[in-house]
Amino acid sequence: MKLQNVRGTQDILPEDQKYWDFVFNVIDKSSEINGFEKINTPIIEYLDLFEKGTGENTEVVSKQMFEVSRFGNEKDDDKRIQILRPEITPGIVRSYINHNMQDWLKPIQLYSVGPCFRYEKPQAGRYRQFWQCDFESFGNEDPATDARMISMAWSLFKDLRIRNIELEINTIGCKKCRPQINDFLKSYFSKKKAILCKDCQARLATNPIRILDCKKVNCQKAAKGLPPFTKQVCDKCQDHFQQVIDYLKDAKVNFKVSNNLVRGLDYYTRTIFEISLKSDKNRQTTLLGGGRYDNLIETYGEKPTPAIGCALGIERVVSVLKKQKIKIDISEKTQVFVAQLGEEAKRKAMTILEILKTEGISARAALSKNTLKSQLKLANKLKSDYAIIIGQREILDGTVIIRSMKEGTQEVVEQETFVNKLQEKL
Numbered sequence: 001m002k003l004q005n006v007r008g009t010q011d012i013l014p015e016d017q018k019y020w021d022f023v024f025n026v027i028d029k030s031s032e033i034n035g036f037e038k039i040n041t042p043i044i045e046y047l048d049l050f051e052k053g054t055g056e057n058t059e060v061v062s063k064q065m066f067e068v069s070r071f072g073n074e075k076d077d078d079k080r081i082q083i084l085r086p087e088i089t090p091g092i093v094r095s096y097i098n099h100n101m102q103d104w105l106k107p108i109q110l111y112s113v114g115p116c117f118r119y120e121k122p123q124a125g126r127y128r129q130f131w132q133c134d135f136e137s138f139g140n141e142d143p144a145t146d147a148r149m150i151s152m153a154w155s156l157f158k159d160l161r162i163r164n165i166e167l168e169i170n171t172i173g174c175k176k177c178r179p180q181i182n183d184f185l186k187s188y189f190s191k192k193k194a195i196l197c198k199d200c201q202a203r204l205a206t207n208p209i210r211i212l213d214c215k216k217v218n219c220q221k222a223a224k225g226l227p228p229f230t231k232q233v234c235d236k237c238q239d240h241f242q243q244v245i246d247y248l249k250d251a252k253v254n255f256k257v258s259n260n261l262v263r264g265l266d267y268y269t270r271t272i273f274e275i276s277l278k279s280d281k282n283r284q285t286t287l288l289g290g291g292r293y294d295n296l297i298e299t300y301g302e303k304p305t306p307a308i309g310c311a312l313g314i315e316r317v318v319s320v321l322k323k324q325k326i327k328i329d330i331s332e333k334t335q336v337f338v339a340q341l342g343e344e345a346k347r348k349a350m351t352i353l354e355i356l357k358t359e360g361i362s363a364r365a366a367l368s369k370n371t372l373k374s375q376l377k378l379a380n381k382l383k384s385d386y387a388i389i390i391g392q393r394e395i396l397d398g399t400v401i402i403r404s405m406k407e408g409t410q411e412v413v414e415q416e417t418f419v420n421k422l423q424e425k426l
């Protein structure tokens with residue numbers, strides 16, 4: 001017998017543990033700051049959960065499932081097919097429904113870290129067992145929620161100090177405008193049918209949007225001249241997307257609208273996004289992907305509930321940390337904590353946060369917390385040197401308050417000069 005690990009799996013040796021700990025640490029801190037609570041759901045789930053949710057015709061469900069076989073237990077009368085989860089979202093949604101989270105105070109923000117399984121052709125960055133960190137937010141339809149989820153994802157990479165990444169966003173419309181988008185894509189791709197791969201020729205009739213996700217060279221070539229299908233979405237979806245764009249600009253998040261961006265899972269509606277290395281031109285090994293899925297809970301027969309989420313692949317992130325030779329410091333402290341009071345101040349806080357990070361100042365904020373007391377408590381817990389406080393009055397006056405967390409003293413400074421002032425102090 002040859003001793004070997006299963007194809008597409010890997011051992012994480014002691015020398016690599018520090019990278020994993022660093023990533024877990026950044027994830028836990030970011031989750032606390034952004035108001036996400038941890039949830040663990042089983043690795044084994046029923047197949048039909050994913051057939052209904054992820055979509056039975058997606059690659060993930062139709063080709064990449066690991067089925068769990070049960071040996072020698074004739075008494076087991078549970079005949080439903082069990083699988084190893086290929087992603088975490090449907091499991092969290094199942095748990096949301098099973099535990100009546102519909103009745104909890106909204107929004108509900110959950111995160112989970114754990115292994116997933118996809119029967120893929122193993123190659124660099126593509127494994128059969130891999131770890132995801134997954135974030136989900138339920139109950140908020142507002143475009144600001146999309147922007148917050150996206151900017152949190154973007155900030156995660158800044159906290160990890162990963163460079164040369166690109167954030168792409170797009171909208172794929174809602175239930176109402178999808179037929180229109182499908183017609184538009186069908187009419188475009190039928191002219192190119194001859195060069196499409198066999199799978200995409202079939203997709204042309206059933207789910208043409210999926211053609212845009214095909215990694216085959218000819219199918220990508222066929223998609224090259226496609227006019228933006230963002231123009232095909234209904235007025236409400238266009239307005240939603242425009243607001244997401246405006247919020248992201250306010251927050252100084254660097255992003256690009258990619259007209260051909262789609263996602264390989266069926267549940268998405270409206271905003272979708274991906275983060276990858278700039279060098280990864282065809283998004284072969286995306287670091288993070290996500291989007292809105294406002295119809296998924298309804299698909300399982302429950303009351304319609306808007307939701308949005310994303311997941312990052314930990315092996316891929318660790319590999320980039322190593323390639324970019326990023327120095328790992330688990331005990332890294334927060335230099336500045338940005339505290340806000342009020343909706344406008346919250347938007348300003350997002351901008352301030354980005355400015356500080358661009359200036360190389362380690363900064364954090366807790367945009368989900370609404371009282372100053374709870375925010376300053378967290379600033380203390382993170383051992384921040386200074387807090388920037390911004391409320392309605394400061395918005396009107398064009399100022400911010402700089403508070404020394406050690407001494408408890410405060411100073412009001414102009415918004416234009418706060419970075420210089422902080423740099424002098426730090």
Ligand code: HAM
Pocket residue numbers: 086087088089118120125126127128129130131132134135136265285286287288289290291293308309310311312313314315316
């Ligand atoms: P996904 O794009 O299928 O989305 O996967 C998310 C991330 O998992 C990818 O960006 C990648 O980093 C990692 N990943 C996926 N497959 C592999 C693989 N075979 N080997 C290594 N890493 C991999 C989802 O799974 C959605 N559930 C994300 C989401 C959450 N959408 C809404 N909420």
